[in-house]
Amino acid sequence: MAPFWRPKTHRGFVTGFLCGGVFIGIVWFASAWWDARKSNLPSVDELFPPRGTAQYDRCLVAQMGDIGLCDKLMRMRDAIERLKKDDH
Numbered sequence: 001m002a003p004f005w006r007p008k009t010h011r012g013f014v015t016g017f018l019c020g021g022v023f024i025g026i027v028w029f030a031s032a033w034w035d036a037r038k039s040n041l042p043s044v045d046e047l048f049p050p051r052g053t054a055q056y057d058r059c060l061v062a063q064m065g066d067i068g069l070c071d072k073l074m075r076m077r078d079a080i081e082r083l084k085k086d087d088h
Helices: 011-038 054-062 067-087
Strands: none
16 A cells, blocks of 8 residues: 555646646735736826827827727837937
8 A cells, every 4th residue: 555645646636736737826826916906007098198199180180099009009109219328
């Protein structure tokens, strides 16, 4: 008779290994989500002074009034400008 910690098959080990991995993943996801919820992110208006400028208006005209898309494009443009500024 084999000892209780060493079963004849590895089914118990594999099951425990998979359940432990899923549990660790759930705990990691929950902690990352909880930390992200608590962070104080700036509002879109604080983040985008370009709103209301001629460049933003041209973007709205080009994108047929899609505010969300223009916000994303302006964010990308600002990020690219910051990266170029950091390189120099």
